[in-house]
Structures are given as structure tokens and as C-alpha cells.
Amino acid sequence: MRPPLVLALSLFTAGTAAAEPMVTATTTATTGIDIGARVGGYGFRREGDKRPGEGWTECRMNGLGLFASKAMRGPLFVEAGLDLYSSSDFPTGTPAGDLPVDRASGLLSAAIGVRSNFTSWLRGYAQLGAGLELTKVSVPYGDGQKIRDTKVMPDGFFGVGVDVRIGKQTYIGSTFRTLVMGNFDYDAMALETREAWQGPPTAGEIFDASPDLAAQAQFYLRRDL
16 A cells, blocks of 8 residues: 555646646637738729729828737638828829829728638638728918818728738738728819819818728738737
8 A cells, every 4th residue: 555645646646647738738729819910002993084903093092000800600700900091102103183182091990701711821701891080181272381181081891802821820911902981072173263262272171071982902911829
């Protein structure tokens, strides 16, 4: 018969050994959460330009952002993001006759989507989302003057994307979205010829936003936690 101390040590050692696989399994399990960074740009549909792929150049915006998503039941996932955009003439340039608008926007977004694995290293997804845009916008008027305004506007989008596994928990990918968001009348000739504007127009007259379609492309790097 074993002494009581030896028996107690034996039981403790056996219990610790049995628990080790459970600890390992817990620490290596994924959380279903990922974070990432993205860059991209969007532009509004230019009225009257029916050239395929060439008409999305009005009020061109470029920027970057951060996002996080969490896997839900089955193929479902949710995503939240914060992006900062500013007006830019890269890469399309500024078409002649456009009002030289200076616009900077912060976009808060939330989306729900579905994912599907094509292979062990490639998957695609579709998502539907909505958010808010906080934008500061200005246009030149007269000699060195500017007319400015700040607005908060809702937006919505539908997007599709793909990502490629480049490491154990690291992916690169791209997203393409169609957005419905606020846009302004940038017809410079129309602004200059309105008879009511004998003096400087008000910000409300220039920046009277209305819903418009925009096309967006984003490229990102993300990592599972």
C-alpha cells in the first residue's frame, strides 16, 4: 500500500496531465473576430456619361480606413468600419467644367453579410450595409473667397468581395461596392448664371444634397484574432 503523500502526488500529477490537452485546445481556438486596414476610392456617376466603366468620376474621393468583423452562425458575419476620405483628382484627373470642390468625409459603417469558401485559401462574400457620413465641403467663389458647409448624411451600400489567405491568419482582398449617398450640384455654369445670386450664394443653396449613386473599390489586409 502506498503512503498517503505518494498517493496524493500521483493523483495530482495524473489530473494535471489529463487537463493539459483541454488548456491547449482552448488557447488555440479562434475567436471568430478579425481586424484589418483598407485603402480605396469612390466616385459618383457623372450624369449623361454612358461609357462603360468611365462615368464614375464626379467628386472623386480617395482614402483609407479600419474595420473589424465577427463570424456569426453559419456563413453570416457582421462588420463595422471607420473610413476617412478626401477629394482627389488621382487617377482620373479633373474633367473640364467641374466645380473645384474640396471635400473631406468620415464614414461610419455597419454591415451584415455571408461568406463562402471556394478553396482552403480563397473565399468570397456579399454584404449589405448602412452608415453615416460626416462631410466638410467648400467651393471657391469670387476672388479668394470660399463657401463652406458641414453636413451629416446617411448612406447605404451593397458590396461583393474576395480575399486570399497569405499566412496562417492573414489575408489580402478587395471589395467592390455600390453606394447610395449624398451628393451636391457641381455644375459650375449653372451656379454662375443664376439671377438670384447677385451676391455670394449661401451654403444652403450650393450644398443642397440629394441621394446619388457612387461606385467604390477597396483593397485591404486583415488578420484573424
